Amino acid sequence: MTTLPLTPTQARRAVLSRRIRLFAAATITYNVIEAVVALWAGGVADSSALIGFGLDSVIEVASAVALSWQFSARNPERREHLTLRIIAASFFALAAFVTVDAIRSLTGGGEAQHSTPGIVIAALSLAVMPILSWLQRGAGRELGSLTAVADSKQTLLCTYLSAVLLAGLVLNSTLGWWWADAGAALAIAAIAAREGIQTWRGDACCTVPHAPEAADRGADDCCTTIN
Template structure:
């Protein structure tokens, strides 16, 4: 790959990572606040997922801040893998607790709007970062794009869970769907740990 093209792609990955970090910080604050007000395990879990996504994106930002990003890739992949595992553990724990405790969250308009906005924003960020990462040959950028894509799935689950709970009172739909997300997170974590995301 020509040095000029590599520099352009590296700059693009940095910008996309910065956008991901910024969006997820805002998302985390809103979700955690709305989740606390509504006593919603799903919203709080979504907010914590946003914090984990910031850690994943920060690992990629750290990798590309050095003069030799390839030398830092293995460490960045390990951080991303651990963030997937942490997310899976948290979502599983909270989902099982919610199911057995029959925790019922209150309606949250803020949560529904946040999930809908994330459902629109996250696929765009994920696609752009994955495309740049693949062309650059960076497994960590591709892995981080999958972390962002996982947020899209989680946004859909959150939206469905909050919507079904608000409309029909089916409190159990949200934790069950979240368990599926946890299983996907474990799979993605394994791939990141092995470096299978590229290219």
């Protein structure tokens, strides 16, 4: 019976690194389009949730660029720690901005209007992002890259945000619940802050089979909720 190696060979690592760069490029391309549509639609509809979603797309682009920068080096592991910090900081920036904007809306800063483009982009992202996240996470886990897994969580977060955004926009459009938009924005901020804390602490390592910390960490919060 043949025993599979615990760690990938050098040739396999090269293949996985190329895949991660490809997935990062796909993430950048899609999220640039998503950001433009969401920010434009959010401005037109005065929607805090849509603006927050658009900013998350911008942050996802920054995260993917950081990941591409890391894997452009001959020894990507040397850039691992800094890249994790960049990804975590991007989560915190998103959470802070969206929270302030949502509170502004709830305290009389403006009621969100119906947005068909917003509903369409949220539904499209709900279909696309889980697939991209799954592919990236698989490559990151096999390679043992904390940053690739963290970036896949950033992409998966977009799925959750899409669902929350879609619910808020539909409730606002069909029932006139303008506060649902701000509520969705606050939910987006809370999820982003949580992911930022986990990424800053390096909790992504619990999802990486080959990471040294994984053997000692066991199943913790990020293992049980983001798998």
